[in-house]
Amino acid sequence: MAARARAFYMRGPMNHPTNDPRLKKISFRAWHRGFREADLILGPFVDAHLAELSPGELDAFEVLIDQPDHDLYGWIIGRDAPPAELEGPVLEKLRAFHLTVGKSGEARGA
Numbered sequence: 302m303a304a305r306a307r308a309f310y311m312r313g314p315m316n317h318p319t320n321d322p323r324l325k326k327i328s329f330r331a332w333h334r335g336f337r338e339a340d341l342i343l344g345p346f347v348d349a350h351l352a353e354l355s356p357g358e359l360d361a362f363e364v365l366i367d368q369p370d371h372d373l374y375g376w377i378i379g380r381d382a383p384p385a386e387l388e389g390p391v392l393e394k395l396r397a398f399h400l401t402v403g404k405s406g407e408a409r410g411a
Contacts, residue, residue, distance in 0.1 A: 376392060
């Protein structure tokens with residue numbers, strides 16, 4: 302039987318680097334925000350970079366994903382300036398990832 306093609310917003314199963322409940326929760330929250338545009342940036346970012354984030358970066362990422370969807374999306378795409386306390390290396394990684402993935406189409410899933 303031939304493999305079924307998936308829509309661009311569907312992806313393969315999540316691969317967690319560990320069975321750490323915190324990492325699983327972060328991954329789930331990144332993919333299930335309720336705002337599809339944010340899901341398609343945050344989900345692939347987590348899939349690609351979660352395992353390499355330091356504990357401090359994980360803390361910063363959790364603070365970011367606690368923010369309202371439209372605000373966070375605006376900060377990532379550069380439409381809006383984030384509050385100074387949220388600006389930092391993790392938001393910069395998200396912005397760079399968005400620019401890279403947006404051009405390559407990798408956010409379409411596996």
